[in-house]
Amino acid sequence: MEAMYPYFLVVHLLCAIIFLGYIFTDVILLTPIRKILGDEIADKFFKIISQRGTKIMPFCVLLLVITGGAMMTRWINFELGFFNTKLQILLSIKIFLALLIVLMVITSLSFKFFIKKKNPLANIIHPIALFLGFFIVIFAKLAFY
Template sequence: MDLLYPYFLTLHLVCAIIFLGYIFTDVVLLTPIRKYVGDEIANKVFSVISKRGVRIMPLCLALLVLTGGAMISRYIGSMQGYLQTSLQIFLVIKMCVALVIVLMVIISLSCKFLKFKNPLAQVIHPVALILGFIIVVLAKIAFYV
């Protein structure tokens, strides 16, 4: 595992940048332009971006979960313990917050593919952006506390 850790870490960071960058772009940059360009143009822009996003983001999120799981096994497990150190506690909290994002994505994608109205449609990106920011902060704090 120690040999693969740097590769998992690099892939994890690249996927996190892509995932949070996409959500940041939607929430902070694209959503406010609706006021200036109107609903018709904004809807066209959103539809083009979301078509690509729906293809890329599930893979990105899957790689985030897999690489995160592989990396967390270095710090948490039967040999290392589960909640004995502050690092382990912060990583478990980080993992739980990440699972909330994963659950929201699963619900949203299920609604999209089953043609149901998505109950999370209006809040998923702002909430995921906030939770993603919390995850990044927790990751940094975990290794310095």
């Protein structure tokens, strides 16, 4: 596993950039466009982007979870402990926040593909994911500082 760590790290970072970049673009850049273009044109625009995002983001999140879980075992495990060091505590908080995002992704996909109704949380999921993602990045950097 140790030999694979650098590969997991690169894939994890690329997927995190893609995921948070998509969320950032939606929340910060595209949402204000609705006021300028109006609801009808903005809805068409968002529909095109979300169709592409729905295809890419679940795979990206899955890779984030797999690579993050693999990397986590280097720092947090039964031998090293779980909350013995500052690094382990911050990584545990980061993991908890990431699992909240994964839960929101699963909820969104469930509504879209299984329940086939509009997600009642659709308007708040991306801002919450952006907020949590920001703190995930901060905790990841602080853990190794």
